[in-house]
Amino acid sequence: xxxxxxxALADPTRRNILEMLAGNDEFPASEIYDKFxxxxxxxxxxxxxxxxxxxxxxxxxxxxxxxxxxxxxxVELEQWSxxxxxxxxxxxxxxxxxxxxxxxxxxxxxxxxxxSN
Amino acid sequence: xxxxxxxALADPTRRNILEMLAGNDEFPASEIYDKFxxxxxxxxxxxxxxxxxxxxxxxxxxxxxxxxxxxxxxVELEQWSxxxxxxxxxxxxxxxxxxxxxxxxxxxxxxxxxxSN
DNA sequence: TCCTTTATCAAGTAAATACTTAAATAAAAA
DNA sequence: TTTTTATTTAAGTATTTACTTGATAAAGGA
Numbered sequence: 307x308x309x310x311x312x313x314a315l316a317d318p319t320r321r322n323i324l325e326m327l328a329g330n331d332e333f334p335a336s337e338i339y340d341k342f343x344x345x346x347x348x349x350x351x352x353x354x355x356x357x358x359x360x361x362x363x364x365x366x367x368x369x370x371x372x373x374x375x376x377x378x379x380x381v382e383l384e385q386w387s388x389x390x391x392x393x394x395x396x397x398x399x400x401x402x403x404x405x406x407x408x409x410x411x412x413x414x415x416x417x418x419x420x421x422s423n
Numbered sequence: 424x425x426x427x428x429x430x431a432l433a434d435p436t437r438r439n440i441l442e443m444l445a446g447n448d449e450f451p452a453s454e455i456y457d458k459f460x461x462x463x464x465x466x467x468x469x470x471x472x473x474x475x476x477x478x479x480x481x482x483x484x485x486x487x488x489x490x491x492x493x494x495x496x497x498v499e500l501e502q503w504s505x506x507x508x509x510x511x512x513x514x515x516x517x518x519x520x521x522x523x524x525x526x527x528x529x530x531x532x533x534x535x536x537x538x539s540n
Numbered sequence: 541t542c543c544t545t546t547a548t549c550a551a552g553t554a555a556a557t558a559c560t561t562a563a564a565t566a567a568a569a570a
Numbered sequence: 571t572t573t574t575t576a577t578t579t580a581a582g583t584a585t586t587t588a589c590t591t592g593a594t595a596a597a598g599g600a
Contacts, residue, residue: 329510334547346546351589380504456577465559468559470577554589560581
């Protein structure tokens with residue numbers, strides 16, 4: 307999974323842009339510019355980073371650039387976190403299995419000792 | 424969702440630490456230090472950031488600090504990306520519904536015109 | 541053609557980040 | 571108590587980042 311996605315998401319302004327795009331079909335750059343206090347150039351730079359991270363799609367329409375969210379990148383992020391959780395829980399399950407096996411053995415040994423006494 | 428999680432995950436070294444922790448039950452800080460080229464102090468600083476983002480748990484054991492991953496934060500991340508996807512797809516579904524309704528209306532109008540002719 | 545709209549690129553800057561080495565803390569062992 | 575082990579904190583620095591203003595590009599309309 308490319309570094310870029312995580313660094314792109316690290317900035318709160320960029321996450322705001324994505325959340326804005328998630329709720330609507332499409333937005334020309336100018337409408338995105340309008341929603342933020344910072345200069346249009348600053349937002350343009352953020353959009354470039356989002357583009358490079360493949361978090362958004364752009365379509366040229368006359369002078370305008372129409373932005374849309376790319377949910378593929380979201381899926382990637384989701385799978386990364388999921389895989390982390392699963393590796394961890396699989397580890398826990400393995401530990402549990404070992405513990406259970408050990409308990410069984412101990413119980414068995416205890417029984418055998420009691421029988422021989 | 425706190426900013427901290429995303430910024431914490433933006434650094435590749437910190438993601439490596441998390442991936443290391445995901446595969447094992449627990450690690451004392453020193454074992455984490457050993458796996459990386461950078462100084463133990465640098466890793467210690469990364470661990471602090473992971474702690475503050477609630478991505479890891481720490482347990483004191485004598486002089487050692489035992490680190491474990493906290494999968495709750497992973498779940499949060501997963502839900503954020505999921506909610507983004509769902510908002511987007513819901514939007515698409517709504518658009519589709521509107522399109523279908525319009526097609527139906529057009530077909531109906533067409534039929535009526537044909538009948539009156 | 542010239543002007544306007546829409547958007548990006550470029551250069552400069554202040555603040556944040558990831559690293560370094562040196563010093564500090566705190567528990568265990570000698 | 572002194573020393574060793576494990577880890578963090580502190581201070582300094584080079585690099586990166588997010589912003590600014592000014593210049594540029596590309597399409598549309600007068």
